[in-house]
Amino acid sequence: MEELILHEYAASGNCYKIRLTASLLGQPIERRQYDILKGETRTPEFLSQVNANGRIPVLQIGEQFLPESNAACWYLAEGTSLIPEDRFARANMLRWMFFEQYNHEPNVATLRFWLAFVGEANLSDAQRQQIAAKQAAGDAALQLMDEHLGQADWIVGNQVSLADIALYAYTHVAEEGGGFRLADYPSVGKWLGRVAALPGYLSITD
Amino acid sequence: MEELILHEYAASGNCYKIRLTASLLGQPIERRQYDILKGETRTPEFLSQVNANGRIPVLQIGEQFLPESNAACWYLAEGTSLIPEDRFARANMLRWMFFEQYNHEPNVATLRFWLAFVGEANLSDAQRQQIAAKQAAGDAALQLMDEHLGQADWIVGNQVSLADIALYAYTHVAEEGGGFRLADYPSVGKWLGRVAALPGYLSITD
Numbered sequence: 032m033e034e035l036i037l038h039e040y041a042a043s044g045n046c047y048k049i050r051l052t053a054s055l056l057g058q059p060i061e062r063r064q065y066d067i068l069k070g071e072t073r074t075p076e077f078l079s080q081v082n083a084n085g086r087i088p089v090l091q092i093g094e095q096f097l098p099e100s101n102a103a104c105w106y107l108a109e110g111t112s113l114i115p116e117d118r119f120a121r122a123n124m125l126r127w128m129f130f131e132q133y134n135h136e137p138n139v140a141t142l143r144f145w146l147a148f149v150g151e152a153n154l155s156d157a158q159r160q161q162i163a164a165k166q167a168a169g170d171a172a173l174q175l176m177d178e179h180l181g182q183a184d185w186i187v188g189n190q191v192s193l194a195d196i197a198l199y200a201y202t203h204v205a206e207e208g209g210g211f212r213l214a215d216y217p218s219v220g221k222w223l224g225r226v227a228a229l230p231g232y233l234s235i236t237d
Numbered sequence: 238m239e240e241l242i243l244h245e246y247a248a249s250g251n252c253y254k255i256r257l258t259a260s261l262l263g264q265p266i267e268r269r270q271y272d273i274l275k276g277e278t279r280t281p282e283f284l285s286q287v288n289a290n291g292r293i294p295v296l297q298i299g300e301q302f303l304p305e306s307n308a309a310c311w312y313l314a315e316g317t318s319l320i321p322e323d324r325f326a327r328a329n330m331l332r333w334m335f336f337e338q339y340n341h342e343p344n345v346a347t348l349r350f351w352l353a354f355v356g357e358a359n360l361s362d363a364q365r366q367q368i369a370a371k372q373a374a375g376d377a378a379l380q381l382m383d384e385h386l387g388q389a390d391w392i393v394g395n396q397v398s399l400a401d402i403a404l405y406a407y408t409h410v411a412e413e414g415g416g417f418r419l420a421d422y423p424s425v426g427k428w429l430g431r432v433a434a435l436p437g438y439l440s441i442t443d
Contacts, residue, residue: 083381084340095325099339102332109324119301122312125331126305133305133338134290160366175289 033093035107036061038081042148043067044140044200045100046088047235051196052104054233056111068148100200101128104193113193124187127194130172131201138169140201142208166210173205173216180218184225191229199226204235239299241313242267244287248354249273250346250406251306252294253441257402258310260439262317274354306406307334310399319399330393333400336378337407344375346407348414372416379411379422386424390431397435405432410441 035053037060039046053060065071065087073085082089082098089096090103097103108114115121142165145154176198179186186194203223205211213220226232241259243266245252259266271277271293279291288295288304295302296309303309314320321327348371351360382404385392392400409429411417419426432438 083384084336092325097325097328097332099332099335101335102328105331106324106328109328118312118315119298119303122303122308122315125311126303126308129305129307129335129338130290132335133343137339137343157366157370160363164363178289 034061035059036063036091037103038063038065038089038091038096039087040065040067040072042235043087044143044204044235045136048100048196048200049088049090049103049107050237051200051233052107052113052193055113055191055196055229055231056107057231058107101132101193101197104128104196108193112190113196115188115192117188120188120192124192124194127186128197130175131194131197134168134175135172135198136201138165138172139205139208139211141165142169142210143201143204146209147207169205169208169211170215173202173211173213173219176202177216177218180222184222191226195222195226199223200235203227240267241265242269242297243309244269244271244295244297244302245293246271246273246278248441249293250349250410250441251342254306254402254406255294255296255309255313256443257406257439258313258319258399261319261397261402261435261437262313263437264313307338307399307403310402314399318396319402321394321398323394326394326398330398330400333392334403337400337403340374340381341378341404342407344371344378345411345414345417347371348375348416349407349410352415353413375411375414375417376421379408379417379419379425382408382428383422383424386428390428397432401428401432405429406441409433 037046037049039062041064050060067087071077072087078085081096084098086098088100088103089098090106092106097106115124142162145158185191186198202219206213243252243255245268247270256266273293277283278293284291287302290304292304294306294309295304296312298312303312321330348368351364391397392404408425412419
C-alpha cells in the first residue's frame with residue numbers, strides 16, 4: 032500500500048477510529064497533528080491542500096486526500112474481515128456507520144467536545160441551548176445500541192467489523208460529555224470490553 | 238434479487254434517493270407509505286417490526302430490514318457502475334455520502350422539513366433558534382459542492398455514482414427550505430441538470 036499519513040487531532044474519536052482500524056489490521060500509519068482549538072484546520076494551507084471542509088481527520092494516501100472518518104476506515108479495511116463478505120451484512124454495516132454519524136456523533140461526541148474540551152463557560156448561548164436536546168438524542172442512540180447488543184456480541188454478524196470500531200470510538204469516552212452514564216447501558220458495557228480485548232487494540236491515548 | 242419493499246414517506250429526499258437509485262438501475266421496488274407528520278413511524282408495530290430507530294426510509298429485502306438511506310442505496314447498487322471499481326474512488330464516494338449525512342442533510346433537509354412541511358409557526362423555540370445556524374451550515378455545504386463541481390462534472394470520477402444521487406436528493410429541492418438560493422451555486426445548477434438528464438431518471442414527485 033502507498034504511504035499513509037493521518038492528518039488528525041489525537042483526542043478526536045473520529046481520528047481514533049482510523050488509528051484503531053489501522054492497528055487492528057497491523058497497518059503502519061504516520062500521524063500529523065493539528066490543534067482544532069487553535070483553528071489549525073481552517074488555515075488557507077489546510078483548506079487548499081488537505082480538506083476544503085476544514086475538518087480532520089483526513090487520510091492521505093500517497094498524493095490523494097480522503098476526509099470523513101468512516102470513509103477512511105473503509106479504505107483501510109477493503110478486502111479484510113473488518114468488512115463482511117455477505118451483501119446484506121456489508122450494507123447493514125454501512126447502515127450502522129451512517130447511524131453513528133447522524134444519530135450518535137452529533138450528540139455524544141459534540142457534548143464531549145463542548146464540555147470536556149471547549150468548556151461550558153466558553154460555549155455560545157446557541158450551543159448551551161442545545162445541550163438538553165443533544166443529551167436526550169445521545170441517550171436514545173446509546174439505548175438503541177444497548178437493545179441491539181443485548182441480542183448480539185457484535186454490531187453486525189458474528190465478528191468485529193467497522194461498525195463496531197465506528198461506534199466504539201465515542202461510546203467508550205461518552206461519560207466525558209457530562210451527562211452520559213455507561214452503567215445505564217450494560218450490554219454496551221460488555222461490548223466495550225470485547226472491543227478492548229481484540230488483538231491489536233489501541234487505546235485513544237496511545 | 239429478492240422482493241424489495243421501500244417503507245417510506247414519499248416527499249422525503251432520503252426516501253427519494255432509494256427510488257432514484259432503483260430507477261436508474263431498472264430495479265422494480267414496491268412502496269409502502271407512512272405519514273411522519275402523524276407519527277406513523279413511531280408506533281409500536283413500526284418500532285418492533287421495521288426500524289427500532291423510528292425513522293424512514295427502510296429498505297425491506299425479503300425478511301430483512303435495512304434502515305439508513307445511503308446504506309440502502311449501497312445495497313441496491315452493489316456490482317453496478319453506480320459504485321466505482323477503483324479503491325480510492327469507492328472510498329471517496331462514501332466520503333461524500335458521509336458528508337451528505339453530516340454536513341448537508343441536517344441543515345438543508347431539516348430546514349425544508351421545518352419550513353415547508355411542519356410550518357414555521359409550529360416550530361419549537363429550540364428549533365427556531367437553530368434556523369440561522371442551519372442556514373449558514375447548509376450554505377457552506379452547497380458552497381463546498383459548488384467549488385468541487387466547478388472542476389468536475391460528477392462528484393467522484395467521470396460518471397454518475399451514489400454520491401451524486403445522495404447529494405442530489407435534497408439539493409434540488411433546497412429552495413423549499415426558505416433561505417437557500419440555488420442561483421448562488423451555478424456549478425451545482427449545471428450538475429443538477431446533468432443528473433435530471435440521466436436515462437431512467439425519476440422525479441421526487443413521480
